[in-house]
Amino acid sequence: MSILVNKNTRLLVQGITGSEGLFHTKQMVAYGTQVVGGVTPGKGGGWANENIPIFDSVKMAVETTGANTSIIFVPARFAADSIFEAADAGIPFIVCITEGIPVSDMMRVRNYIDQKGVRLLGPNCPGLLTPGEAKVGIIPGDIAIPGNIGIVSRSGTLTYEVLYALKQVGMGSSTTVGIGGDPVNGTNHIDILRMFEDDPKTDKIVMIGEIGGSDEEKAAEFIATKMTKPVVGFIAGQTAPAGKRMGHAGAIIEGGSGSAADKIRALENAGVKVARHPEEIPSLLR
Numbered sequence: 001m002s003i004l005v006n007k008n009t010r011l012l013v014q015g016i017t018g019s020e021g022l023f024h025t026k027q028m029v030a031y032g033t034q035v036v037g038g039v040t041p042g043k044g045g046g047w048a049n050e051n052i053p054i055f056d057s058v059k060m061a062v063e064t065t066g067a068n069t070s071i072i073f074v075p076a077r078f079a080a081d082s083i084f085e086a087a088d089a090g091i092p093f094i095v096c097i098t099e100g101i102p103v104s105d106m107m108r109v110r111n112y113i114d115q116k117g118v119r120l121l122g123p124n125c126p127g128l129l130t131p132g133e134a135k136v137g138i139i140p141g142d143i144a145i146p147g148n149i150g151i152v153s154r155s156g157t158l159t160y161e162v163l164y165a166l167k168q169v170g171m172g173s174s175t176t177v178g179i180g181g182d183p184v185n186g187t188n189h190i191d192i193l194r195m196f197e198d199d200p201k202t203d204k205i206v207m208i209g210e211i212g213g214s215d216e217e218k219a220a221e222f223i224a225t226k227m228t229k230p231v232v233g234f235i236a237g238q239t240a241p242a243g244k245r246m247g248h249a250g251a252i253i254e255g256g257s258g259s260a261a262d263k264i265r266a267l268e269n270a271g272v273k274v275a276r277h278p279e280e281i282p283s284l285l286r
Contacts (some may be wrong), residue, residue, distance in 0.1 A: 002134075217262065
C-alpha cells in the first residue's frame with residue numbers, strides 16, 4: 001500500500017517542453033509512472049518523449065487523458081497560475097517542483113486550493129516516490145526499495161541520503177514525500193503523518209525537519225497525542241548560527257524560536273528517537 005501516488009496514478013506534466021520538465025518526464029516514464037500527457041500553451045497537438053501528447057490547457061488534457069495528478073515544472077512567475085489552472089480543471093492532487101515562488105503568490109494559492117479542496121505538495125519540493133509503483137518528481141528511483149517505512153521530509157537532498165542509507169541495510173519505504181521548505185506550502189508534516197498513521201502497510205515513520213518555523217514542534221504534539229506508530233526524527237541545521245538563512249526560505253530562526261534544539265527537545269518529549277546524523281536512522285528504526 002502507499003499514500004498519494006501508486007501504479008494507478010495518471011500523471012500530467014505542466015511545462016513538459018522545458019528542459020527540466022522534459023528531462024524529468026523521461027525519468028518518470030522510465031521508472032514506470034503513467035505519464036498520460038503534458039501541457040505547454042501554444043504547443044498543443046505535438047508530442048513529447050515520442051508517445052506523450054501535448055495540450056494547450058490542463059482542462060483539455062484532463063478531458064482527453066483522465067489525468068488525476070499534475071506535476072508543475074514551470075518558471076516561478078507562472079507557477080501560481082499553473083496551480084490555479086490545474087485546480088480549476090479538477091485535478092485533485094498537484095505537485096509543484098518550482099522554487100522561488102513569491103510568498104504573496106503562495107498565500108493566494110493556499111487560500112484558493114483550500115476552498116477547492118485540492119491537495120498541493122510543495123512548492124520547492126522534490127515530489128514523492130512510491131518504490132516499485134510511481135515516481136512523481138525528481139527523487140532518484142534507484143536509491144529506494146519497497147518497504148514498510150514512511151518518510152516525510154522538508155529537505156530534498158537529506159531525503160535522498162536517508163533513502164540510500166535504508167536501502168544499504170535492506171530497509172525500504174512505503175512512500176517517500178518531500179513537502180518542501182518554503183514558509184507557505186500546500187502540505188505539512190502533520191498532513192503526511194496522518195496519512196501514514198492510517199496506512200496499513202506503513203509500520204514505522206521517518207520525519208526529517210530543519211531549522212526555522214514551528215512545523216516540527218506542531219508535528220511533535222500530533223505524534224504525542226494522535227499517533228500509535230513509532231517515529232524516528234532528524235533535524236537539519238543543528239550547527240547553524242541563529243538568525244541566519246540556511247538554504248530554504250523557511251529555514252530562518254527568528255524571535256527566539258525555530259532552533260534545532262527546540263525542535264529536538266519537542267520531538268524527544270513526544271517519544272520520538274532523534275538521530276544525530278542521517279546514517280544513524282536505520283539503527284534507530286530497528
